[in-house]
Amino acid sequence: MTIEWIISACLGVGLAACCGFRVFVPLLVASVATKLGVIGTMDGLEWISSWSALAVLSVATVFELGAYYIPWLDNLLDTVATPASIIAGTLLGTSFLQIDSPILDWGLGLMLGGGSAGLVQAGTSLLRLGSTATTGGIGNPVVATGENIASFGLSILTVLLPLFAFVVIVLVLLFVAARLLSRRKVWFTRAGRNQAGGTSPAQFPRSSNGRV
Template sequence: METALSLCIGIGLSAACGFRVFVPLLVMSVASLVGWFEPMQGFEWVAMPAVCFGLAVATLCEISAYYIPWVDNVLDTVSTPAAMIAGTLATMAVSSGEMSQFASWAAAIIVGGGTAGAVQMSTVAVRALSTATTGGIGNPVVSTGEWISALLLSILALIMPVLVVIIVVIMTLWGLRWFKRRKSLQA
């Protein structure tokens, strides 16, 4: 049960990493500092005040940069691998002690990195669509939705992890349905 719960938390945090790389890591750090979350052995650095401050600065820089026209599109290129790495680390930091080290890393890479990558790729598609249809004028709305989604998913992942997995599954199904509908209209 503990393993399933930690995977649910990992999925939620990884999905949030797909929206914004640093927001879930900052939420984990703050939660660690106030005692709401205890990272796995080897990830105690998340609970250091200096790391929390650094993540706060990185979060503010990342969120701000997405409001600069055309920089947001360039950031999407860099953010895809970064989101996958952050999703892997976030999942590993919450992984269960019941799993072997190899199984924990395998699950973190597959589940965490995969979830973050899938969400990030969908945000890239939404931003590209926004850029193409509005010339980039609509991108700040997309950016606002992304960082708010990252924050809410991160907090909910630590409070109600099973609900977050349900939300992620629904978002995925909705996204696939939208993509199929769009493809059929283009054909």
């Protein structure tokens, strides 16, 4: 394990996690960085350095960023963005890990890349649902703006300072995981209270011989 491999792995996992904020932004940043020569072209990800990929990713990013400012559409997009972010995260993670064994490469890519993207996406979806419930969707554009800034900022930071960005992203993942676990505990507590406060099933009257 060399320092180059560690940096490449941090780069892949960092960009993958950013897919949880926005699916196309990390891919766009990776495309621009490859074009500028900031990062090298990875095996299996050669297409991202093409002009056509840059154009398509730019258009897709603009549409994705704009769509999250439509209150009724943003929550709907989360249902599509969750699997899409996992796929994009797995692709980025696998491409930058560069492990000789395809099974191990894709397995770790799915766990580290897809898992981190899915975890971040779950956290942002929960935040948006909370904003919708408490503000009726009025506060959702603020949430969307924060996600856009985080996606661009962390993606660029990952490309420029992958080791430092990896530490930051790990802290973000730990925070999101803690929030999700706390919400899960609240949900189970409420479910238990509802069951405890419920009434027992209705009993049918029985005759003297024990038949209904």
